[in-house]
Amino acid sequence: MLKSKTFVKKTRSGGVLKIVREHYLRDDIWCGSEVCTECKQESTVLQRDTCIESNLCAYPHYLIPDTNVVLHQIDVLEDPVIRNVIILQTVLQEVRHRSAPVYKRIKDIIHEKEKHFYTFTNEHHRETFIEREPGESANDRNDRAIRVAATWYTQHLKTSESAADGLKVVLLTNDQGNKQKAAESGLLVFKCEEYIKSLIANPELVDRLALTNDEKNEITSSKVLFPEHLPLSRIQAGIKSGSFLQGTFRASRDNYLEATVFVPGEGEDSTEVLLQGLQNLNRAVHQDVVAVQLLPRDHWVAPSSVVLQDEGMAKDENPEEEEEEKAVTAKKPTGKVVGIIKRNWRPFCGMLNVSQIKESTRHLFTPADRRIPRIRIETRQASTLAGQRIMVAIDGWPKDSRYPNGHFVRSLGGAGEKDTEEEVLLLEHDVPHQAFSQAVLSFLPKMPWAITPEDMKQRQDLRQLTVCSVDPPGCTDIDDALHCRELDNGNLEVGVHIADVSHFIRPGNALDKEAANRGTTVYLCGKRIDMVPELLSSNLCSLRSNVERLAFSCIWEMNHEAEILKTWFTKSIINSKVKHNKNHDLFAYLLYLSQMRIDDTTMNDDITKSLRGLNKLAKILKRRRIENGALTLSSLEVRFHIDSETHDPIDLQTKELMETNSMVEEFMLLANISVAQKIYDEFSECALLRKHPAPPPSNYDILIKAAKSKNVAIHTDSAKALADSLDMATVDSFPYFNTLLRILATRCMMQAVYFCSGMDSDFHHYGLASPIYTHFTSPIRRYSDIIVHRLLAVAIGADSTYPDLMDKHKQSALCNNLNYRHKMAQYAQRASVAFHTQLFFKTRGVLNEEGFVLFVRKNAIIVLIPKFGMEGTVFFDSKDKTAPNLVFDEEGPTLTVEQHTFHIFDKVKVTISLDASNIQHQKIRMALIDPVISGVSVPAEDLEPQSKKSKLDR
């Protein structure tokens, strides 16, 4: 059965090596077709009825794409219409070699059962393996291998009994030479465009075709706009010799002719190279890895502070003139792009600018992200796509084209529509939000699920305990529950029970990888992007009431002064008795009940006792924490009241904190700290912890200045001092002052981050004033918690380790991803709030509101509207009006507009409206009403005086 064949390969690594590998050829590789009677295969992938209808091929057929078709037309292949495709091993290997993202996508397609994609291992098949001939290039050899395999399939399907069906194979290639040779050897071969255009079912597919190099004739103008990119070998040589620098290209948000390249170096040595002018940018796109060459020092320039937006076909602007004026300011190292090391193109969201010429099929596309250049695409459905948000992928950027060429990927829906905009903000923030793939879902437990004796082995049975969960309203992913009971010795036993997600998500499988990639569940207004499939998040892992659930418990024995006497961790089984919801109108009764239960001493059932004990302990814990210097910061969180039918926001409200909220939080903090200590003790090198670095003192400048303007002193020497002085800072006539200060203080803080204990020495959590901290309590929505669960499970011997868990470098790479995802999730969340605020104002029209000045800028003030928890900028200069007399004083900071001087915390009245002039970037516009400054403020628009007034007075 085995045929041995050795072949010789030469590779270069230092010197020339001769590598000899065995290559076995087999005769037990089957064709995978349903019609075949010859092959002894157990299951087939390719269908008898191929169900692709095409003008060109009126017979049933299978497709064999070549490597370039897979690489460039993956968008087309992903379409559900394209089915019954044979992917050759040669193709798959080449794709793997050339593009990792495309490789992953094609693998996903192959796994999809409905797509009927079959991988044929032609390189190991006795009849389809070919050897490279002398003088033949590797590419030619692969092309020939593809042709040979296609020929084999043609013959094979012919000989099988089903020849009556007339089943054929069709080779798709874009390479002219390859096509010709294939036709000569009697194969059915088409160009990808030809074939796709012939499909009867959907003509839209044509737009998704990527433009290929050999048909750019129309775009080509004789003028070469850009210098040629250097070949990779020269770039590498240049980087080694130091004449080029390698870095990430970052386009400027405000000026399309300017960009910086961040060149990472050792520690502080990182530099930024400035690039100016289209020629020097040389077709680099935001986030590409590029090689730059520094210009001679006398060509160095300073970044221009002019805002320039690419307004269509405008000819080369002359940035030189600007430079003359700026000569005074500091010059920065300036360079030009000589080559692209790695493109980082992803599909971009944006809108189509329909071409002026009606019949034209070429249009420009404006991405939502200003840092991305416009992209030229070809589409025949411009009229339908106008006004829609669409996704476009870049195919290439020839040196004689002003814009990169791309192709349409898909439409997201009408611009301004809720679903569309949500999709856009998810895509732009790189939040993975596709439905979970079949491979991922296959690792879910089979329903109906029940606890087996197997599960019981490592677990403690806590079903008899009165455990209750407390979670926000409408919340279906309940990951925590609490219990408290008095022990015989008079002490209290308090337990925090966390959903045992790591029981269901085993390390290394597809489900785990997906969750690790997503990193966190993203909560948007009225929408949740789950990190794990719903079956887990809302059912099996959710600690719902009156069902048995697996949990990971952290249990303390405490005395009545809330001092911890003993801590232990165990995997357990619990049965939550009551789920009671925190602060929701509908659940007011329940809340009332819980309040009653906490305070009313006459009631004495288990739950009440439990809650009362917890509440008492929580208060002590909180006091102690604050004494230690934990900060109570403030940021306004907004809640929308959403219309139940249209899902439009009908009211905005800021969230309030309830006592039960803070009670639960107190125990979660305690559990997190206990767990952090435990896993760090056990795994000092690879514990996943969370730290919150102390901000540098300069961060506080704005806070101190602002407080000083109200004669309040803020001490920022330590967290404790800050907390104390924040507590002290009140102005009698100004009750909102303290909250404002806290909001400002929050802005001074650093971002808390995950890190691996072996890679860092500073563990301190500044905000919580804890020497060590981690995340343990929300494994349903955070991947970090899953890792912490696994570490803890190993520490207590309830589970086994795996190599990646103990590898601090892998752990650290994971932390980087988690930090990135958390940051992006936060941005997405903010963007979602901003979008809903816009929607709200769209329905409400113009509103007049009171607000406070939060920051003072050179030409604007930033106003916070406490009622909506939103901020907006009031500009004092605008394009069409002459600017009023502005005097900015940095010391205050204050801004004097004509006669009026604005200080931080000033109370102002503004009118709020939606500025929809730019449909891609709608924004909230604020204008000043009170104080009245002539030429600046606007008259109050009392459209609905009655209702408005009542609202304002509330």
Place this chain on the structure above:
Amino acid sequence: MAGLELLSDQGYRLDGRKATELRKVQARMGVFAQADGSAYLEQGNTKALAVVYGPHEMRGSRSRTLHDRAVINCQYSMATFSTAERKRRPHGDRKSTEMSLHLKQTFEAAVMTQLYPRSQIDIYVKILQSDGGNYSVCVNAATLAVIDAGIPMRDYVCACTVGFVDETPLADLCYAEESGGVSSLALALLPRGGQIALLQMDARLHQDHLETLIDAAMTACKGVSKVLDEVVRQHLQEVSVLTRE
């Protein structure tokens, strides 16, 4: 670019084998007339030559003499041309000393040394070409050489390496697989009794997987033993034909 894909979704390895399949084993016994026993064995591209002298009187220091059994002396070496880069390999470097020791332990478990007290058996193994699984190929070659020398053994000793990739044990690793970051394990088995003569592993592997890996190694070893048995019988037939003439 990620490393090589060691096991494709279709279940084929780099060289086209399936997970449990061995490389092609070819062997010849009695390749040299001067030695008491000799054998040449190829397992894919790994090729080894084994030569056995003895049992004979103790040579060198007599103090090593054992009074109840024979001393087994093993020496492992690699030809300068055995790897992709030509490299002089002096005797007694750490790797080959260790390998020699492992071979010695393996054969002490298999050869019936108690039949030859106060004597010595020398086993010399040379790797002519190396493509992964050096230890197992040496063991397999040496087994044939020992049999050729007519020294009684409890059973064939068959060895095989197995690696662990994507939750699947791969039998008989080639060099590309061995160097691809696979945790591998080498096992020498006395197949009939199922006794393990030597088990060696210096990679990290989770304890849960060890059993599946050992099982896979044992099946692979049994596969090797079948081939070796055939070689021995073939050789016997040839020899007996010759002697009859």
